[in-house]
Amino acid sequence: MHKLLQRQLRQAQQASSDGKLDLDTLLSLVGTAYDEIDRERRFTAHAHQVLRDEYSALTERQLKIEAEKSEAERARAAMEVELLQQERLSLLGRLTSSLAHELRNPLSTIRNTVHAIGEAATMKGLDIARQMSRAYRAVDRCDGIIGDLLDYAGSRDPVPSPIRLDPWLEQVLNDQKMPELVAIEYGLSAPCAVVLIDPDRMRSAVVKVFENAIEALVETPDLAERRIIVSTAIGEQVEIAIADTGPGIPPDILPRVFEPLFSTRSFGTGLGLATARQIVENHSGDITIAGGAEGGTRVVIRLPLGAAKSVAAA
Numbered sequence: 001m002h003k004l005l006q007r008q009l010r011q012a013q014q015a016s017s018d019g020k021l022d023l024d025t026l027l028s029l030v031g032t033a034y035d036e037i038d039r040e041r042r043f044t045a046h047a048h049q050v051l052r053d054e055y056s057a058l059t060e061r062q063l064k065i066e067a068e069k070s071e072a073e074r075a076r077a078a079m080e081v082e083l084l085q086q087e088r089l090s091l092l093g094r095l096t097s098s099l100a101h102e103l104r105n106p107l108s109t110i111r112n113t114v115h116a117i118g119e120a121a122t123m124k125g126l127d128i129a130r131q132m133s134r135a136y137r138a139v140d141r142c143d144g145i146i147g148d149l150l151d152y153a154g155s156r157d158p159v160p161s162p163i164r165l166d167p168w169l170e171q172v173l174n175d176q177k178m179p180e181l182v183a184i185e186y187g188l189s190a191p192c193a194v195v196l197i198d199p200d201r202m203r204s205a206v207v208k209v210f211e212n213a214i215e216a217l218v219e220t221p222d223l224a225e226r227r228i229i230v231s232t233a234i235g236e237q238v239e240i241a242i243a244d245t246g247p248g249i250p251p252d253i254l255p256r257v258f259e260p261l262f263s264t265r266s267f268g269t270g271l272g273l274a275t276a277r278q279i280v281e282n283h284s285g286d287i288t289i290a291g292g293a294e295g296g297t298r299v300v301i302r303l304p305l306g307a308a309k310s311v312a313a314a
Contacts (some may be wrong), residue, residue, distance in 0.1 A: 204275070
C-alpha cells in the first residue's frame, strides 16, 4: 500500500509547477490512503472469517466422526453383551435341563418315602405331623428352585392368543394358595379388555410377582395389615398392578431387583422377578417396581395398546 501512495505522491509533485502539493492534492492522497486501508481491513476480515468457518467445519466434522465412532463402539459393546447373554442362557439351559432331570427323580423318591414314613407313623400312633410338614416344605422349595431355573433358562417366544384380561387374571390368582393372614383385594377395571398373550407364560410372570408379595407379607412380623391389592386399567397401555402392604424395598436394593440371581433371601434363587421381566418383555411390554401409595411395594405390568382390543372389536 505504501508503494502505491509513494508513486501517487511523486506523480502529484511532478504535475505541480513548483513541486509543492496543494491542500486538495494532500486531501486526495489521504483519502486514497484511507480507502486502501479500508480495503485491506475488509480483505483481512474476510480471510479471517473464511479461516474461522473452515476451522468450525473441521471441528464439527471431527466431533461428528468421534460421535459416530462412539455410537459404533456402543453398538458393538451392546452386541457383545447380547451375545454373551445368549451364550450364558444357552449354557444355563443345558445345565438346568440336565440338573432338573437328575434332581427331580430323587426329589420324587424323597417325597414318596416321606409319605410312606408318615403313614407308618400314623399307624403306630406317632404324631410327626410337624416334621412331615417341614419335610414337604423342603421338597417343595427344592422343586420350586428347579422350576425357576427352567423358566428362566428355557424362555421361549410367546404363542399369543386373545384372552379376556380380568376374568383370566382373577382365575389365575384364585388358583394360588393364600396364607390365612393375607387378604386379597381386587380392583379390576378392564372388564372389556382382550389381550393377546401367551396365557401359560404370562401366568408364570404374574404368579412370580404375586408370590413375591405373599412372601414379603408372611416373612415380616408386626405388620398392621397383610393385604395384596390387584388392579387393572386401560389407558395408553393395558396395566396389571399388584401392590402389597409389606415393608417395601430399600432404595439401595430397588435398582437391582430384576437382576438374575440377585436375592435378599437366604433360600431364594433370584430368578423370580428376572423371569417375570423376561416374559413381559417377550410380549413387547414392560414391568416396573416402586413403593406403593400405602407403603409396601407396587409392581406394574404394562402391555402395549396394540395388544388390547374391546370385546366387541375382537
